[in-house]
Amino acid sequence: MTSLKEIWNRYKLGKADIKEKKKLLEAIDNEDVELDGILYADWKNTRTGKIGRKEKTRAWDNLAHSIAIKKRKVIHLYQYGIAASVAVCVALAIFLYPTTNHTIEVQVASGEKVKEVLLPDGSRVWINHASSISYPKEFGPESRNLILQGHAFFEIERNPSKPFLVETNEIAVKVLGTSFDVYSFKDESSTVSVESGKVEVSHSDSDSKIVLLANERSVYDSEQGHFGKTTFDSKTIMAWRNNVLHFENLELGQAIKHIERKYGVHIVCTDPGLLGIRIRASYTVEPLDTVLTDLAFMTNFDFEKNENNNEITLKPMDMGEN
Structure with missing residues (x-):
């Protein structure tokens, strides 16, 4: 619903x-x-x-x-x-918001490459796999509003008289002019990572707001109701813009979600214990089989591919096999 x-x-x-x-x-x-x-x-x-x-x-x-x-x-x-x-x-x-149909929507499906979009005000957006943005053909006189579903990186043209607002289902990011990354998928923690400038982040469940500066990151965990701030390595977080999969001490369960979006597959794991294993790896143009084989070696799992439904099943490696 x-x-x-x-x-x-x-x-x-x-x-x-x-x-x-x-x-x-x-x-x-x-x-x-x-x-x-x-x-x-x-x-x-x-x-x-x-x-x-x-x-x-x-x-x-x-x-x-x-x-x-x-x-x-x-x-x-x-x-x-x-x-x-x-x-x-x-x-x-x-409800005075304009209700014209002059709306632009840009989607990047699973399996597609990262897409760069130029906005009406000269700002730029990089859209990751399985993500989309929606925005008016022309921004209004008082603000610049955009709706994001998924993951995107923004380089916003500075305009102190016209704030830029990025909205997702859980969080809102308000800026005047800066560069930042927004990650907001259903059933996952939402994050905002600032590369330069300053942003204000709020979430729909409370009046709490966090102001972030360069190299600072907000994390909103909807399950725990926690909204906090930390630091991050910009090279690690922003690698995806070059179509790079970079896992830095990331749980396998989270890495699987990135793999599914990048390669357009569905992955099922028969052993929940595997999902908590942390991995460090980086992949650029490697095919899916190479990525899975490498991760299988690191975490001791086997995988089976079903070409009929594009589904991959992970299961613990049988230690009795030669």
Whole structure:
């Protein structure tokens, strides 16, 4: 099921369908706590100053018109919004985001090479395997917003009057002009690694924010609810931009996810104990069989390939084999 956060991100880029827009309106009408927090946090990141009555009215009109809601229903929702909490009132103003279909989406499928993209403001993005970005054809007058799913590296043109905001399902990164790496896949820890400049990182589950400088990295573990900061080796983290797989003291289980995305395969491990083994290795243009054979030697596993479903099975090595 698509989350409210995902629907909201799609709406801002003009990609939400009628059912998704109705779900947003229903969530506001029901005072949904989750959406309330999402919208208020978003507003704080992108807007300043008070929201006037005319803006609120126009916000409802724009959204309601796009899903053909009857006038009577629009009035009801508008009256509700005016009397609602501050956060929900702010939600009305947030719906002023343009809802045109002039949205650009760039995807890099598993097995494809890293792709470089030039944004409308001159900023550059490198998109890793199994990842995508979405952004408007032209950025608005007050901010530059982009949605990321997966992994990408950004070199942002400096503009103090127009912040750049990268949003994922869990975190938001706000910058004026800098270079940084964002890693945010479902069921994995989300990280932001800064190569130069300064960035502000926040996450959707709280009001916590972390400011990062060069060679600093934030890590958000959704399972543990931990949001912290550490340092990192930029050469190690950024190697992927040159299509290099670099594992530096990385658990095999995490390395497998990178391998799956780079080579477009599905890997199953029959022994969970293997997944915790840490490895150090680096691969550039090596074929998949070479990578698997090398890792198998280091960690004592065998592997079988099923060409019919593109699946690879890892299992402990039979120590009785010659």
